[in-house]
Amino acid sequence: MSEYIAPLTDVRFVLEELAPLSRIEALPGCEDFNLELASAILDEAAKFASGVLSPLNASGDREGARWSEGNVLTAAGWRDAYRQFADGGWNALSCPPEHGGQGLPRLVSALVEEMWNGANVSFALCPMLTRGAIEALELRGSEAQKDMYLPKLISGEWTGTMNLTEPQAGSDLSAVRTRAIPQPDGSYRLQGQKIFITYGDHDLTDNIIHLVLARKPDAPEGVKGISLFVVPKHLVGAAGEPGARNDVHCASLEHKLGIHASPTAVLAFGDKEGAVGWLVGEENRGLETMFIMMNAARFSVGLEGVGLAERATQRAVAYAKERIQGVEAGAKGREKVTIVRHPDVRRMLMLMKSRTEALRAVACIVAMAMDIAQRHPEPAVRSEHQAFADLMIPVVKGWSTESAVEIASLGVQVHGGMGYVEETGAAQHLRDARITPIYEGTTGIQAADLIGRKIARDGGIAIAAVVARMRDAQRELAQTDAELLVGIGTRLGDGVDALERAAQFIVGAREGQSLRAATVGSVPFLEMFGIVAGGWQLGLAALAAQRRLAQSSGNAAFYSAKIQTARFYADHMLSRAAGLAHAVVNGWGGALEIDDDQL
């Protein structure tokens, strides 16, 4: 296959059946929104993804971003594609209209984001980080800051970055050391080194707006002494034009396993006179703002997982339908067949396909919950959906990205020896996917957030609400007269049982040794939660498909595939839940009762 093709039929199914756009249309501010408009936007995005971004994916990987005498050059074609992207108004679809955004529901912008990620994740990282900067400024910036930066960030004329990590401060941001010295004019001078800064420098735009965590000299130690600053690459003149170069420079780029076209910068702040910056929001409360942005960014990284999974699946399916090898097992003739006929290849493709559809559906119901939480007139409904979104974001991030790595690895396997040769493209997806369970909080960090802040803290109320919704689906499946759906319901029931068992253990573990024990099982718990949530959504998809088939409406082959896909997932994925629950509840001993020097 040559280029990425957006999965529009599946996307439309999700918007009709699983995360119904009709619920968004009913929200204040969304009155003019409907499926036709959404479809028009998604169709245009699909064209841009296939026509402009996808063709640069492999060449960008080969060429990479390059550091040259302090400047960073993006790969050939990148500048032009970025200009088209900004000109097309794609940069900040979901940003509020006050500063030029289009105010699209998150549900729709999430599906557009999936397309950018599927077509070219290295490119998509640039607007993803810009959105983070936009959110921070919207949330905590002064009016003057908003006026100065937001219009140009939202239009895409400038880009933004998030500067958190330092060599000694990765997952543990309390160790941040970059210093911000107050100046008489109310500004600050920043000094320090930040690493792993995505699009920390590049040649796509005239200016880059860095959001930077740093400490004031008198700040308390730990997380409560960290403030957020805005540090433009070029100081902004009175007319809003980029002026003098600020004292922030790209010292080098990392040599990474993948996402080669996305420059990952080491940024030196204040090597000379100090980088000029301004406080954003209250002092010493920078981490709070960062965490709000990070929650959004985590969801976006989950969408990277979905996009990469889709892309790897498309490539594997296309190859399997074209590559001729061997004869069909159990067949009488000796006729050579395409490898899609081989049962083990079908198993791999169905694993890839069913998991990808499950990832997308779960991400979409979470996006829909964010829209409802933001816009619904009733506070109780808002908080119910906010609780659901808060609970699920670490699952979307952790599970989608871990799944993307496994799916991309299966994609290599489907290609056999050709998958190991870089020219084929399958290996790039694996290399690109491998960062996603790491950045914006590793899977371990997501899992700790999930079991601690999202489950144990409220005594399991939010997860019990999700379990209740899963039980509804289970009952509905059990009550159909379709044998396959009844079977899916049984598997879903086993999965939900396992989830409840494990959740009970997590809720019971609050402190000391029992918290350590629960943390050993936190990643298996997150994985199981994702698997069962995916099974729930695919079960609902099968029910919807069954209804359509009963009505003889629409594409029968598409709907019967939905049922087979849910069935496959139930047997191959939901069947893993019980074993994972065992690991959660019983698996801590071997990890904790061994000494460090026995490892």
Added chain:
Amino acid sequence: MSEYIAPLTDVRFVLEELAPLSRIEALPGCEDFNLELASAILDEAAKFASGVLSPLNASGDREGARWSEGNVLTAAGWRDAYRQFADGGWNALSCPPEHGGQGLPRLVSALVEEMWNGANVSFALCPMLTRGAIEALELRGSEAQKDMYLPKLISGEWTGTMNLTEPQAGSDLSAVRTRAIPQPDGSYRLQGQKIFITYGDHDLTDNIIHLVLARKPDAPEGVKGISLFVVPKHLVGAAGEPGARNDVHCASLEHKLGIHASPTAVLAFGDKEGAVGWLVGEENRGLETMFIMMNAARFSVGLEGVGLAERATQRAVAYAKERIQGVEAGAKGREKVTIVRHPDVRRMLMLMKSRTEALRAVACIVAMAMDIAQRHPEPAVRSEHQAFADLMIPVVKGWSTESAVEIASLGVQVHGGMGYVEETGAAQHLRDARITPIYEGTTGIQAADLIGRKIARDGGIAIAAVVARMRDAQRELAQTDAELLVGIGTRLGDGVDALERAAQFIVGAREGQSLRAATVGSVPFLEMFGIVAGGWQLGLAALAAQRRLAQSSGNAAFYSAKIQTARFYADHMLSRAAGLAHAVVNGWGGALEIDDDQL
């Protein structure tokens, strides 16, 4: 960490307790062999691995092998290391003494091989392929061929290759098209293109001996028309010296995801006058010989999995003990700790450690079975052990390599963002490991061999014998008075139940649709078989450790770690078996009852 360190303590434990060298000493031809001699060899190999091979691993990856005007140049230091390797007599440890080999038991040479793979798998591939050529010539070569090639291949003065794959003939060798035209002098002229030829050309030695599958003009179609030929790069003169250049040339090298230092060649045979070759063994029976060699090569690739898993684990453990980040969960103080203290990191390390030990133990009992099958005086004992080895080789190949990919990926995760930066080294292990489930027969091919030739064909007799041995271990664990061991026994019992359930389904499926259904589950079955076999061996390790602790003999910390490791594996790995059995028995429908165009 800087260099690979051979796991000598663990290796010695395996040779004492799990694959006891005492059983080898009792075999004819092994009378002079004992644990002291084996330890001396292993100690020397460990030094060579750490001191010579490991330092070239990262630099070889960066530099890669290069093609230049038809010649292939290996990375800096490679030639010197190869010379030391050959001079040290390491090339063919397990080769028969008649032609200069050392006749070491496979059990010991397997452990040495694991070290080469752990230190530098790109290097280790060269002697691995040479051994393949040696075996083919030993098995089917004429006396003249043996005299001409074996001494120099065994000494390492020349290397060997296996030429199977062509662009249209990967997993399906029946599609081989390379032609061999008989000449009046009894030789042949070969014409065709072979791809993916490991060390197909290089500058390490004066000559390279290619073993090549090709067809005579009058040969029948399919697998029964393929013959094996020996085609030296340089024709060999009367005195055994390399003479005129043969018409076989390296057209290009593949640009691969990993094993960069190992040249993967496209070889053009007969672009001019035809490459001169000679038939090895009977005509049209080349595939048989290749399969015997391939069985050995498959076991060796399994050892690549073990070595890479060990290396990735060592690197992750070292990093986790050195990297300071965060405070301990559940601790009262705010003191920063090394990440090995974090429960989720411990879980990852224990997964890596316990799986690696399981892989090694299973590989070693299979190697021991090969020794007994080759040397035992009683035919019934020989055939019993041959049946066990035949059954287990696809498991060792498929499961060790798939596990190595997962373990190396976990190794990246333990490193966080640093794992994604190539300089750290963790990512190389993932890139290198990713080829191992593909070459010498993909996991799907191993699984088809396992369920077809190794299980269904004998009606499940060979696997029943293994299950009986697992049940013995289960009973022994249940009968101890140590609570942890009883628990391990229960988990093992659940795992063996699942294995039996799935095996019954496989045995019942012989043809047509039922064979297709069983093939859908073949890879999950292979994975489950590996997991349960590993649990069996770690259970035996725990029993042995418990005995040693009861006797207060030896290193108590080492033995108690063995028990915790088995416990961890039982809760995190054996608990997966039931879900996999479900997928095997019930998971075929979704893969087979969907049409190709629904994928």
